[in-house]
Amino acid sequence: MIFMKRIYFDMKIVMVRNIFKILGSSISIFLGIFIWQFLTQNDVNFFLDFSNIPTPFHVLTSFQSVVATKKYWEDIYWSMYRIILSFSLASVVGITIGLLLGYSKIARLIIAPYVELIRPIPAIAWVPISILIWPTTEESIIFITFLGAVFPIILNCWDGVKRVPVELVKAAQSLGAGNLGVLIHVVIPYAIPNIVVGMSVGMGAAWFALLAGEMISGRYGIGYFTWESYQLIQYGNIIVGMLTIGILSSITSGLIYMIKNKFLSWAE
Amino acid sequence: MNDIGNIEIQQLSLGFKSGFDTKIIINDLSLNLKAGSFTSLIGPSGCGKSTLLNAIGGHYKPIYGSIIIDGHEVKSPSADLGIVFQQHTLFPWKTVKENVRFGPMRRGLGRVEADRLADEYIQLVGLSGFKNYYPKMLSGGMQHRVEIARALANKPAVLLMDEPFGALDAQMRASLQDSLLSIWKNTQVTIVFVTHDVNEAIHISEHIVILSRKSKSISEIIDINAIEDSSTESFMRSKKADDLRLHCIEMLSD
Ligand SMILES: Nc1ncnc2c1ncn2[C@@H]1O[C@H](COP(=O)(O)OP(=O)(O)OP(=O)(O)O)[C@@H](O)[C@H]1O
Ligand SMILES: [Mg+2]
Numbered sequence: 377m378i379f380m381k382r383i384y385f386d387m388k389i390v391m392v393r394n395i396f397k398i399l400g401s402s403i404s405i406f407l408g409i410f411i412w413q414f415l416t417q418n419d420v421n422f423f424l425d426f427s428n429i430p431t432p433f434h435v436l437t438s439f440q441s442v443v444a445t446k447k448y449w450e451d452i453y454w455s456m457y458r459i460i461l462s463f464s465l466a467s468v469v470g471i472t473i474g475l476l477l478g479y480s481k482i483a484r485l486i487i488a489p490y491v492e493l494i495r496p497i498p499a500i501a502w503v504p505i506s507i508l509i510w511p512t513t514e515e516s517i518i519f520i521t522f523l524g525a526v527f528p529i530i531l532n533c534w535d536g537v538k539r540v541p542v543e544l545v546k547a548a549q550s551l552g553a554g555n556l557g558v559l560i561h562v563v564i565p566y567a568i569p570n571i572v573v574g575m576s577v578g579m580g581a582a583w584f585a586l587l588a589g590e591m592i593s594g595r596y597g598i599g600y601f602t603w604e605s606y607q608l609i610q611y612g613n614i615i616v617g618m619l620t621i622g623i624l625s626s627i628t629s630g631l632i633y634m635i636k637n638k639f640l641s642w643a644e
Numbered sequence: 645m646n647d648i649g650n651i652e653i654q655q656l657s658l659g660f661k662s663g664f665d666t667k668i669i670i671n672d673l674s675l676n677l678k679a680g681s682f683t684s685l686i687g688p689s690g691c692g693k694s695t696l697l698n699a700i701g702g703h704y705k706p707i708y709g710s711i712i713i714d715g716h717e718v719k720s721p722s723a724d725l726g727i728v729f730q731q732h733t734l735f736p737w738k739t740v741k742e743n744v745r746f747g748p749m750r751r752g753l754g755r756v757e758a759d760r761l762a763d764e765y766i767q768l769v770g771l772s773g774f775k776n777y778y779p780k781m782l783s784g785g786m787q788h789r790v791e792i793a794r795a796l797a798n799k800p801a802v803l804l805m806d807e808p809f810g811a812l813d814a815q816m817r818a819s820l821q822d823s824l825l826s827i828w829k830n831t832q833v834t835i836v837f838v839t840h841d842v843n844e845a846i847h848i849s850e851h852i853v854i855l856s857r858k859s860k861s862i863s864e865i866i867d868i869n870a871i872e873d874s875s876t877e878s879f880m881r882s883k884k885a886d887d888l889r890l891h892c893i894e895m896l897s898d
Contacts, residue, residue: 543729543731543732543733544733544735546698546701546703546721546727546729546733547727547729547733547734547735548735548746549702549703549720549721549722550701550702550703550721550722550723550725550726550727550795551723551726551746551747551750551794551795551798552722552723552747552750552751552798553746553750557750561735561746562735565735565737566737568737641778642736642737642738642739642778642780643736643737643780
């Protein structure tokens with residue numbers, strides 16, 4: 377009985393703590409919205425100009441009308457399609473190249489100089505060239521997004537392979553594993569935590585590149601939606617676009633986090 | 645069966661490159677270990693026991709000389725040359741069971757058969773309740789036992805063990821020594837066993853090879869079997885065993 381009481385008491389403490397946390401965060405957010413309302417309602421213009429920024433209420437009404445349009449959902453669809461396609465390509469290519477770089481001396485000799493050379497060029501700097509190279513802007517946007525994601529994945533995967541302890545390789549060889557067996561059972565599993573880190577960083581870079589690509593040369597997509605809203609003076613929609621982008625990129629990061637948990641239960 | 649696992653070491657020199665010069669660890673060592681023999685390797689810390697064992701396992705190339713097993717020169721590691729390493733080398737992403745069945749599955753055994761073998765050897769080292777644990781969740785000594793099970797489950801012709809019982813308590817050590825002896829008697833595997841413990845060497849092996857740091861080679865080979873069946877209790881308590889112990893300890897502190 378005392379034991380039960382104890383648990384009940386602990387649960388109460390945890391619940392109180394949680395309520396406290398939620399309450400605190402809510403108050404902070406409401407305060408932020410209140411300041412936003414204050415700045416925009418009074419058209420504050422003191423170095424920063426809030427006179428053209430929509431009020432929170434305005435954003436809410438913009439949001440309500442935008443969600444009802446088909447275009448908004450099409451833009452989301454296009455951005456997600458581009459992200460998923462280019463990110464998948466970047467993962468496959470990045471992991472393959474990363475493994476090759478770490479595992480094969482010849483590959484390192486041939487590929488490493490290119491990686492070192494191209495890596496410091498931000499993906500956005502590729503926009504003009506890629507528009508020139510690819511037949512349509514659609515492909516060039518996907519290419520740019522791919523470039524954004526691929527380098528963090530390559531470098532992190534390579535780094536992981538470099539760190540594989542020689543003892544583990546020796547143990548696998550003494551148990552009868554050949555080169556392929558060592559790759560599959562030792563090198564890749566060992567590098568997975570690093571690969572996942574590369575993928576998280578790569579996902580951030582992919583969104584960055586995608587939005588730049590969509591704003592500069594897109595015809596659909598949530599980045600284009602946001603930029604178009606600016607050009608059409610639909611200022612409420614700018615904020616709706618930004619918030620949507622935030623939500624979408626959280627969703628994709630969440631997916632990577634789920635993959636990580638699935639593969640890395642042994643590391644906990 | 646009886647003639648698998650004959651080890652011939654001929655004028656072997658081993659060393660590590662550091663910059664331009666090579667640090668010699670083993671110099672001009674020759675040794676013949678018959679198929680099915682059980683040999684302990686003792687010597688002061690840093691004299692090259694692990695280096696020699698790794699070279700027999702195919703992990704280090706000789707600077708000079710050769711290691712020949714059943715007429716073939718050892719050039720690379722293989723499943724026939726099983727090793728229990730001094731360091732922890734379990735695959736952290738595999739459970740105990742997955743680690744132990746790794747070798748049998750490389751040999752092309754089906755999952756069911758490999759699992760059966762794994763179960764058998766996990767039980768042998770007393771870890772049946774921990775099959776689905778990851779190495780991280782085991783103590784250091786338990787991890788060492790899994791490594792022993794993993795090497796045994798692969799049924800190698802030669803079993804190279806680098807201080808396998810070093811991290812275990814006296815009781816577990818005694819029990820695993822007995823298990824190892826009975827496996828050895830049943831399978832005729834050739835065992836090379838590195839240990840710090842003179843008593844252990846006398847108790848479980850037929851021959852003791854003492855390495856010297858000064859000469860970088862063998863200082864003495866003791867044939868215990870020529871004296872008596874050393875694995876018995878009575879021998880371990882006899883005057884002969886005492887003399888042997890003293891002699892070994894003397895040899896170690898040269
Ligand atoms: N990978 C390596 N590179 C360079 N030197 C090494 C390497 N491994 C071992 N050595 C050196 O070789 C010598 C012998 O090492 P080894 O591990 O074989 O000794 P050991 O007899 O097994 O010692 P212990 O009983 O402490 O395990 C040591 O001086 C060590 O510094
Ligand atoms: Mg050693």
